[in-house]
Amino acid sequence: MRTTTEQSNQGKVPLLLERTWNRGRRVVANPPMLLSILLLGVFVYLIIVPLISLVHSSVTLHSRDTLRVLGGKVGELTNFYFQRVFASNISEVLFYQPLLNTLLISFSMSALAISIGCILAWVVVRTDIPFKKLFASAAVVPFILPSWTISLAWMTIFKNRTVGGSAGILEYFGVQLPDWISYGPVPIIICMALHYYPFTYLLVGSALRDFDTRLEEAALVLGAKQSIIFRRVILAVVAPAILSSFILTISRGIGSFSTPVFLGNPINYRVLSTRMYASLQTGSPGDAYVIAIVMILLAILLMFLSNKVLGKRKSFVTITGKAPKPQLFKLKKLRIPVTIAVGLFLFCVIVVPLFVLAADTFMRVPGVYSLDNFTLHYWIGESTPGLVDGRPGILRNPSTWAALWNSVKLGISASALCGFFGILIGYTVVRMRGTRISTVLDQLSFIPYLIPSIAFGAIYLSLFAVRRGPIPSLYGSFLLLILATMAKNFPFAAKAGSSAMMQLGHEVEEAGIIAGAGWFTRMRRLILPLQRSGLLSAVMLPFISAMRELSMVVILTTPGTQLLTTLTFQYSDYGFLHMSNAVVLLLVVIIVIMQFILQKITGSDLSEGLGG
Amino acid sequence: MADIRLEKITKRWGDVVAVDDLDLTIEDGSFTCLLGPSGCGKTTTLRMVAGLEEPTAGRIYIGDKLIHCSERGISVGPHQRGVGLIFQSYALWPHMTVYQNIAFGLEMEKMNKATIETRVREAASWMQLEEYLHRYPSELSGGQQQRVALARSLAPQPDCLLMDEPLSNLDAKLRLDMRTELKRIHAMTNMTILYVTHDQLEAISMATVVAVMKDGRLQQLEDPLKLYKHPNNLFVANFVGSPPINVLHGNIFAEQGIWRVRTSDMVFSLQRNPEDDVQIKDGQNVVLAVRSEDIVLDDPSASFAMTIYSSLPTGSDTFVRLTRGDLAMMAKLYESDSLPVDSQVSVGFRPERVLLFDEDTGQRISLGSSLVGFTEATAS
Ligand SMILES: Nc1ncnc2c1ncn2[C@@H]1O[C@H](COP(=O)(O)OP(=O)(O)OP(=O)(O)O)[C@@H](O)[C@H]1O
Ligand SMILES: [Mg+2]
Numbered sequence: 007m008r009t010t011t012e013q014s015n016q017g018k019v020p021l022l023l024e025r026t027w028n029r030g031r032r033v034v035a036n037p038p039m040l041l042s043i044l045l046l047g048v049f050v051y052l053i054i055v056p057l058i059s060l061v062h063s064s065v066t067l068h069s070r071d072t073l074r075v076l077g078g079k080v081g082e083l084t085n086f087y088f089q090r091v092f093a094s095n096i097s098e099v100l101f102y103q104p105l106l107n108t109l110l111i112s113f114s115m116s117a118l119a120i121s122i123g124c125i126l127a128w129v130v131v132r133t134d135i136p137f138k139k140l141f142a143s144a145a146v147v148p149f150i151l152p153s154w155t156i157s158l159a160w161m162t163i164f165k166n167r168t169v170g171g172s173a174g175i176l177e178y179f180g181v182q183l184p185d186w187i188s189y190g191p192v193p194i195i196i197c198m199a200l201h202y203y204p205f206t207y208l209l210v211g212s213a214l215r216d217f218d219t220r221l222e223e224a225a226l227v228l229g230a231k232q233s234i235i236f237r238r239v240i241l242a243v244v245a246p247a248i249l250s251s252f253i254l255t256i257s258r259g260i261g262s263f264s265t266p267v268f269l270g271n272p273i274n275y276r277v278l279s280t281r282m283y284a285s286l287q288t289g290s291p292g293d294a295y296v297i298a299i300v301m302i303l304l305a306i307l308l309m310f311l312s313n314k315v316l317g318k319r320k321s322f323v324t325i326t327g328k329a330p331k332p333q334l335f336k337l338k339k340l341r342i343p344v345t346i347a348v349g350l351f352l353f354c355v356i357v358v359p360l361f362v363l364a365a366d367t368f369m370r371v372p373g374v375y376s377l378d379n380f381t382l383h384y385w386i387g388e389s390t391p392g393l394v395d396g397r398p399g400i401l402r403n404p405s406t407w408a409a410l411w412n413s414v415k416l417g418i419s420a421s422a423l424c425g426f427f428g429i430l431i432g433y434t435v436v437r438m439r440g441t442r443i444s445t446v447l448d449q450l451s452f453i454p455y456l457i458p459s460i461a462f463g464a465i466y467l468s469l470f471a472v473r474r475g476p477i478p479s480l481y482g483s484f485l486l487l488i489l490a491t492m493a494k495n496f497p498f499a500a501k502a503g504s505s506a507m508m509q510l511g512h513e514v515e516e517a518g519i520i521a522g523a524g525w526f527t528r529m530r531r532l533i534l535p536l537q538r539s540g541l542l543s544a545v546m547l548p549f550i551s552a553m554r555e556l557s558m559v560v561i562l563t564t565p566g567t568q569l570l571t572t573l574t575f576q577y578s579d580y581g582f583l584h585m586s587n588a589v590v591l592l593l594v595v596i597i598v599i600m601q602f603i604l605q606k607i608t609g610s611d612l613s614e615g616l617g618g
Numbered sequence: 619m620a621d622i623r624l625e626k627i628t629k630r631w632g633d634v635v636a637v638d639d640l641d642l643t644i645e646d647g648s649f650t651c652l653l654g655p656s657g658c659g660k661t662t663t664l665r666m667v668a669g670l671e672e673p674t675a676g677r678i679y680i681g682d683k684l685i686h687c688s689e690r691g692i693s694v695g696p697h698q699r700g701v702g703l704i705f706q707s708y709a710l711w712p713h714m715t716v717y718q719n720i721a722f723g724l725e726m727e728k729m730n731k732a733t734i735e736t737r738v739r740e741a742a743s744w745m746q747l748e749e750y751l752h753r754y755p756s757e758l759s760g761g762q763q764q765r766v767a768l769a770r771s772l773a774p775q776p777d778c779l780l781m782d783e784p785l786s787n788l789d790a791k792l793r794l795d796m797r798t799e800l801k802r803i804h805a806m807t808n809m810t811i812l813y814v815t816h817d818q819l820e821a822i823s824m825a826t827v828v829a830v831m832k833d834g835r836l837q838q839l840e841d842p843l844k845l846y847k848h849p850n851n852l853f854v855a856n857f858v859g860s861p862p863i864n865v866l867h868g869n870i871f872a873e874q875g876i877w878r879v880r881t882s883d884m885v886f887s888l889q890r891n892p893e894d895d896v897q898i899k900d901g902q903n904v905v906l907a908v909r910s911e912d913i914v915l916d917d918p919s920a921s922f923a924m925t926i927y928s929s930l931p932t933g934s935d936t937f938v939r940l941t942r943g944d945l946a947m948m949a950k951l952y953e954s955d956s957l958p959v960d961s962q963v964s965v966g967f968r969p970e971r972v973l974l975f976d977e978d979t980g981q982r983i984s985l986g987s988s989l990v991g992f993t994e995a996t997a998s
Contacts (some may be wrong), residue, residue, distance in 0.1 A: 518711075
């Protein structure tokens, strides 16, 4: 028979050795464990090392600045850049003014966006307004479009001649426009608010939809006045949604690049992101890296605040139980005016910009809006000297096709990688749940979300600009774009992957373990086939966001790796607004189609893509 | 030989001790039920046997084979343990047909197509699934899915079958059907079955051995009928049986071979069971426990008066709630009868059915004594 005491005969040391050896062997042969280590390596390489490199680059002397620092040598540790940004005679221009501008714009833009979003959400969800479905889906369109669509349209309409070039439509019709309408903070705030209000609209809208009307009715029964009900009951319940959309909006505002660059640069109105870009352009990467660090810290601070504030109050939104269908507020006499107002608003932020952009592309001489000025040149024209420096129309222009192809290539490769890693991250995080490594992986995958896109671009630039030991110089290569886009989208891919894994549960795989299937067989035959929809959203969201990303890639692309987004930016930089507009329209068409497909296939609504 | 032996098995997650120093032997060919309240560590125990969870300490043997030893760091992979496992959620693979579900494990054993086909059809015919082989799990009812899960585990012909509350998702009638089905499978295959449940009726009606657990510890390992009659401690007495056992709190005194249990207003005289072999201390706190079917109404011998609070005929028998002062008991009568509310009855206990437990430790004192006398307590 068996002896249960066979172990006690052995000495302690051999036992320990045997245990360690056996355990070690199992850990090494344990796929989730191996994967965690592998993924940890990927994260360290794609997220941690770049971050460290950013900090490192901000405190080491660049070759260009060796003359400015007494006795400085390249690669030496220095506080030169920090000093220049924070405490020198150019700090004002380099940092403090842009910081103030950034804060001003972010706060006012958020306030405006939230007001619009709340009103729209309330009207669409809680009143008896007609065309609800149409309004509901139209309201989120501005967020789907590239963020600078509205700014380009604004320029096309409101431009004045201050900075030379052609006039806007209004000036053409004889309206004299002051600078503050054409450029600077006011148009930036408006255009950004019009792009970001869907955050609030979606979050507050769903809070209002889930909101238990019984609370409202209870207050009514108790004899509360309508105004008190609104303040004490509705507002209290919706407040967390408003707050979280405020933080979401404002942190986007801090990193936002394209709108300020289009509407602020012409009059030298700088925010942190455009200031950072300018520093990179003028060959002062050190300053740019310091500014990037500040932007990241600001974003982290906001996230921290939001966790502090929302952590406690979140439960308000998730009132469970079957709520009766909300009683719709009767607009009565106001029904028609409100409908018209909402319709007009949505018309102005969706149809008008696109129409204006489109119209502009058909005008041979910019700013002359008459029929004989009509041309298809900017779309399909052959190269004509004197018109946009002899460039052919965009559909005939090889650089358009090259950029389009690059964009698609980037989208496909980055999103395929994202899907791949998303599933692996999800699998590993869920399987290793409860262990420290799982928590670490989960948190690491979230980091890129905290970093404003343009700062993320700067991080990658700082790491890959030159060769560093085992890390090759990738600047100018397409691979760099893929890596950056992939890493930036890790949070969404990981989230999609782990929620799909969570839904699947562990028993489906365990049944396979019991049946004797090895890890690869389990993955191939049991898990992956059940992850299709998770995989799809882990792929599609990064694809769409890669297609319309500008601020991150703008500092990573080179003429050889031009994308559609950077192409529009470049055209507008040259002053070829028509070309820029035409490319944006092309982009809009592609994105809308992709979004449509995504929605059709996954049945998911846009709120999941809030980050994208 | 495929008995399962757990020796000093402990499983901890941080501060949570799910299984605590568990010694348990599951005999070859037995149908052992692991019974206990929610969270007592049944699933954890089962998963450790299957190899899906690794014990923090202890050893597990299946047959002669050491499959886990924390001390030496040995842990044999789940598949090498030769066990089948049925999950509470069934864990059928939704993208495979019934046929593919059953065949998967056989494919993993690299059997040839023909053998697989025969084995699948055999397992399917046991479970009456022949017509459903080409359906997907989502196209089956809960009961059919359950049978697919069974067929899938049976097809590779494991030595031991582990089941985690397999019937809890079925409705009452199907559950009854499946119980008979499972018992037949056990009789036919003579597999060692370890079956987890928190339903004491299920355990008692199916098992050849019941292991009662509480807070990760084994309370009693017993033949199901003995378990009901001779619970080791107050917890088992309470947990097994429905309605729950009636309890009276009091103090015990020994007088010339007779035990007297004094409660607030009564003194029960008990003839101790000859098999009882315990020392009591005079005045010790005890719990006197009687099952509802061991209460006799209108008893001419040793009896005492109680009031009928209400009676609930079920058709086959009747539950009667009796009160006396602050004391309440539930009696079960084997006839259907509606008794007049508030009438007085004399109540006695069937011989050798009065259980006594130490109130402080919960351990059993008496296997079953007989009530031989009763007096009203006088204030002393
Ligand atoms: N992965 C885990 N991490 C931490 N604690 C766990 C884990 N799994 C189980 N536990 C804890 O271990 C204890 C025993 O759990 P187990 O699932 O074995 O209970 P059970 O007897 O099967 O209960 P039930 O009847 O509800 O299924 C519980 O307190 C549970 O909370
Ligand atoms: Mg369980």
